[in-house]
Amino acid sequence: MPQQVRGVIARSKGAPVEIATITIPDPGPGEVVVDIAACGVCHTDLTYRDGGINDEFPFLLGHEASGVVESIGEGVESVAVGDFVVLNWRAVCGQCRACKRGRPQYCFDTFNAAQKMTLEDGTELTPALGIGAFADKTLVHAGQCTKVDPSADPAVVGLLGCGVMAGLGAAVNTGNVGRGDSVAVIGCGGVGDAAIMGARLAGASKIIAIDRDEKKLQWAKDLGATHIVNGSDVDVVEAVQELTGGFGADVVIDAVGRPETWKQAFYARDLAGTVVLVGVPTPDMTLEMPLIDFFSRGGSLKSSWYGDCLPERDFPMLVDLYQQGRLPLEKFVSERIKIDEVEQAFHTMHAGEVLRSVVVL
Structure with missing residues (x-):
């Protein structure tokens, strides 16, 4: 059955973000519901809020995230329920001319979830970078999930999902x-x-x-x-x-x-x-x-x-280096905050006071 959870949305250009109840549909073919553990506050989210990406309001913000796969749709084989994953915004198709030339990092036809998450009144949400992870749970395409070492700190490795990897x-x-x-x-x-x-x-x-x-x-x-x-x-x-x-x-x-x-x-x-x-x-x-x-x-x-990355190749390798103490990713986490502190985190980030604030759920 569809679930209702908390999410941080931007309703209109420049307006402060707010916590709203959002509806997550059951995953369809190729889709996955992820229980979010942590999500970094990236400048791209602020750009969405301020209308710098497009005007497809309301936005469900957040995209530098990690979490645990809660449920999967028909045909999903790349991840299973219970897997700890880092989310990415470039799920490669495997069929476009870039992928067929052996350059999947340049994929021209990346995937997102086909279904829409909505507000309680049925208003469709636009998830930031196809993810929308300032939420207790989110719906993504299975290709947007990369399985990594489950013992890693979610607040740290989730940052690989965007800025650190870039x-x-x-x-x-x-x-x-x-x-x-x-x-x-x-x-x-x-x-x-x-x-x-x-x-x-x-x-x-x-x-x-x-x-x-x-x-x-x-x-x-x-x-x-x-x-x-x-x-x-x-x-x-x-x-x-x-x-x-x-x-x-x-x-x-x-x-x-x-x-x-x-x-x-x-x-x-x-x-x-x-x-x-x-x-x-x-x-x-x-x-x-x-x-x-x-x-x-x-x-x-x-x-x-996106750092010309291939998530399934790069994320597990970088998490392993972090776990070995050879890549100090933890230094990027300036503060850990609650989901209702995202608007303040935007001000802190804009003032240059942090490398990353991370919402921990």
């Missing part, structure tokens, strides 16, 4: 950071710091953290940065070149996503270096640069969407 993957998967490489990361919020952690994991010899906030720079240093640069005090490009023998970094990751930071990344890399854009620009942003600079510098200019 940043870490930007370094390891998209940027192909290797042993001995020099890496610069512009923007030291959650995604940027995850990129720093990824660069460290990959064996980079020099990791330069760049931000305008001293608190964030200290967080970056704690997570593996070997050098810090305050962009409000110095020329970023000159600072990176000075720290890399005058050449520039092998890989520069822009975790901000603005024209000015992307230009800094472009000119702060070595001649054959790589730029990775993982910060998300707004639709109105444009870039104007001399075309000859693109031609004469070579290298690679890449965008990283």
Whole structure:
């Protein structure tokens, strides 16, 4: 039978979020109901609330989540009732041209649950990134569930569902950071710091953290940065070149996503270096640069969407590294909060006071 549970919704653009009773249908073919254990407060949720994604209100917010599979629909074989899973927002189809070329991380036809969760009056909800996990339970496609070690801390490993994976993957998967490489990361919020952690994991010899906030720079240093640069005090490009023998970094990751930071990344890399854009620009942003600079510098200019991850490959591996003490994911959890504290967590996040607030259910 359908269930009624608590959920955090955004009813209209910019309005404070609220707790509402939502209806979860029984899982249909290929669907799963997950009992949510924890869910991180991501900037994307705030962007949904403020109408920056689309206007398909009301939204059921939350997506960086972990939990336990409560029930499964017809045909589900990838997970079973009782499995501890991390949720993801790119359930690959296996049939599109990207999947058939052996590049499922670029899947062009990812899955979400076919049924809709609703309010008590039947109003359909739009789940954030197809998940909607600021709730006691949620309905997702089975492919959005990745089974991981059940002994792992739910509040920690759930963050792999979005921001941490995006940043870490930007370094390891998209940027192909290797042993001995020099890496610069512009923007030291959650995604940027995850990129720093990824660069460290990959064996980079020099990791330069760049931000305008001293608190964030200290967080970056704690997570593996070997050098810090305050962009409000110095020329970023000159600072990176000075720290890399005058050449520039092998890989520069822009975790901000603005024209000015992307230009800094472009000119702060070595001649054959790589730029990775993982910060998300707004639709109105444009870039104007001399075309000859693109031609004469070579290298690679890449965008990283979800860290080019493949959840079924990457999540279990990263959870294992965390469990072994080789990947300190717990440092991203700044505070653990209740479900009715999400609106305050948005203010805390916007003020730059936390890496991640995590709702524990």
